[in-house]
Amino acid sequence: MIEFAYKNIKRQKSRTALTVVGIVVGITVIVALGSFAEGINVFFQSTLEFSAGKVTVQQKGAGGFQTGFAGSDITDKQIATIEGIDGVKEVVPINFFIEGGFGFDIQTVVVGIDPSNGDIFVGESIGLDSGRELETGDSGYIMVGKDFAESRDLVTGDSVTIKDTEYEVIGILELSNNANVDGSAMITMEDMKQLLETDTYSLLYVVPEDIRETERIAEDIENEDETLAAITDKEFARTAADVVNQIRLVMFGMGGISVVVGGLGVLNTMVMSVLERRKELGVMKAIGATRWNILLQIITESILISILGGIIGIGFGSAAAYGLVVLTEGGIPATVTPFLAGIAILFSLSLGLIGGIYPAWQAARVDPIEALRYE
């Protein structure tokens, strides 16, 4: 009798609306945080693929390119030390410069590379969308990732100003699906050193001669120079998994609290509704409704409220996810997967069930004689 359930929840419009809002908040939190966790996961996966088999070296406590950078200055001398370690094939230094990226400000990431081994950063299989690759000695030129170009409407030949210095776009990379590459611009290391007015490097990629020795080389680097942190993709995967798990934990914690609050709202509304409708429930019983009929009727009403809240919550949560993508320039590709939407629907469904069961049971127990005569 869903048509009557719908009519019944429409009786107290503002009360129903407020209850729905309570659920919307809970489900929005779950969907938004969930999409964020998904996004972070995708981000880490792409970064992980790209750092496979390499050792990433930075100064201890410097944060990182992947997890937010706090400044690191590795010297040529330290590079020489690492190059001296047994099994190291090559050491590729990288410098980068990050500006903006807060609020709706477009984040600018510029990476200084040595064009002769720029593939270490870009990825070997990534070709060009237009123009040509950055080459050694290309001072004053800049090569940009696909997202970087699109967010600024750049085509080959345009000029970009970084920190008061103008560069001409020499090439635009094809989409790599690695947020680090797609959202960045690359200039030569010489230009970068000038731009940053520094002789040091932000980060090193150490390529081993034998990929099986990656772990050992990372240990050796940290033993040789205690100021450096050497991270292998394995460690990075662990860290990434930790971060994602923590986000998920926070999501379930916050989502759980919101859901409990929303569920209490449903409970309150339905208890009130049953109290107000005692007489009517008595009539329904008198004209032959069984306890089960009444139970089902009330639970249908509470589930209707919670599902409505769930659907709107998924809408808001998706909007929040989209906002996150825009805000981070695609850096965190937050997505509402069907799985996440399913979880949200399941949550709101159980919420309606939990919030509805007690009042429904109360309603089913209404004694028709008492309800009809003595009120």
Add this chain to the structure above:
Amino acid sequence: MKTKRKKSHSKGCAIDVAGVNKYYNRGLPSEVHVLKDINVCFEAGAFISIMGPSGSGKTTLLDIIGSLMKPSSGKVFLGGVDTSNLSEDKLAEIRRKTIGFIFQQYNLVQSFTALENVELALRIGGKSRGEAKQRAAKLLEIVGLSHRLNNRPNQMSGGEQQRVAIARALSNEPKVILGDEPTGNLDTKTGNKILDLLKNLNREERYTVITVTHDPEVSKIADKVVRLRDGVIVSGRNKAK
């Protein structure tokens, strides 16, 4: 003067009450013996009124014959079925299939239209949505309210509301219509019209009508008047036709 009847149901009774006693607060100092060894046959197809002063037990008797309440002892046969030992849900099924209730306060759902109030009863009775709508409209036409289908109770007069209640009572094709002071809230003229309608349903459609009432008009048109005093039937004669 108590006349013991055999405690099985008699043929020809829509509802047969045999040796029924009802106590409230049984075993407590406040114990009340409301109905005392009631034996009465409510003949199928008859118009019967239950009369008596306040506190005589007439409403309790109506609740018991309407399967809303179980007797403390004795048996009630509804269409030949002993209802005194049935489960709550089984009683609900019996009410749904055999009894239509009309109340003094009409007891319509205020936020539903006339049509929806009748539809609700039909849906409880297991009719499909479309069937319920169609039949509800038909029933409201029978009670003379085809122009009021989409009005809510607060947009209707007392007499009209009681007509909706009657349409609702008829929705699942009951054998018996039970009225609890159906004219108690209406002025004489409107009350008489409701009685005419009930009488008509009784005469033309062969519904058994049983109403509790204070209204002497009801007893005038009734085939039988059951008079209660202090929980005892003082007269339950069939009137000569």
